[in-house]
Amino acid sequence: MKITVIGAGHVGATAAHRLAEMQLATEVVLLDIVEGIPQGKALDMFESGPVGLFDTRILGTNDYSDTANSDIVLITAGMARKPGMSREDLLMKNANIVKQVTDQVMTYSDNPIIIMVSNPLDVMTHVSYVRSGLPKERVIGMAGVLDSARFRSFIAEELDVSMQDINAFVLGGHGDSMVPVVKYTNVAGIPLTELLPQERIDALVERTRKGGAEIVNHLKDGSAYYAPAASAVEMIEAIVRDRKRILPCSVQLDGQYGLNKVFIGVPVKLGRNGLEEIIEIDLDQTAREALQQSAAIVETNCNNLSSVLA
Ligand SMILES: NC(=O)C1=CN([C@@H]2O[C@H](COP(=O)(O)OP(=O)(O)OC[C@H]3O[C@@H](n4cnc5c(N)ncnc54)[C@H](O)[C@@H]3O)[C@@H](O)[C@H]2O)C=CC1
């Protein structure tokens, strides 16, 4: 198993180290456009092997030929937002970066599974899908796992219970229009609505929607990376170990939820072949409309990129 991480910044480097510690690959390649950064970080990670107890080889590089024959490619290259910015403000710059990165990746790997992280997430997943020519099962965006993890952590804190017992799904686009689905949120099987009053649930939903911005406002000069990296690695683990996990991911819909040819977060089964099944759950009218509104925003942003994708 060879896994390449493009972008050796906060998310990319954190994910690469976690991939190595979890021994999910025999080789992890960390690539960045800036000279020295991937080499230095990869060497530092490699030197943690004897104490972290892993044998994964980690190579830092600026040369795409080192990524040849990757099984999985995690794309984290691009700009992160600063306070006051929306993820959409990154659209044009990151679309050009993701386009160029995808073209380079595909020059050296025939049939990788691409996991997208760069923002705005659903649109960048679309860009990589179009440029790569890969089947839609092999281009998957990470957002729902992170947004659901945030919602789960807030619920666990509020109820003072283990995070392990919280199940929650946040669907839709990775932005203010995301759709936390309270109906499918439970604590060890007990519906959340039986454990918390509606106004507390509403407050946790609102905090989840703004979870990315909350961290950006603390950090001032960048965005979250521990939870995002852990979320991307959870998806990779499901694929590498063929776990058949049901996780919310951004995938291209083909009629499900009344939506067509748009990347949006929905529950999917992840296994060795990447996206193995899109799961259509019953949504109430409000959640269904919210998902459709969220998809309309992604579609508009994709349409604005026709010049980049040409
Ligand atoms: N999907 C999600 O839930 C999340 C998405 N993100 C997004 O992930 C991206 C990365 O975030 P961070 O790692 O915090 O940013 P960062 O600024 O720490 O790292 C980005 C890295 O990309 C590199 N880069 C830029 N252009 C490149 C190119 N053409 N080829 C190769 N590398 C290139 C930069 O040199 C830098 O090292 C951002 O777009 C951010 O918004 C971040 C967190 C969560």
Ligand SMILES: O=C([O-])CC(=O)C(=O)O
């Ligand atoms: O907020 C950001 O820009 C980064 C991100 O997508 C997140 O942390 O959810």
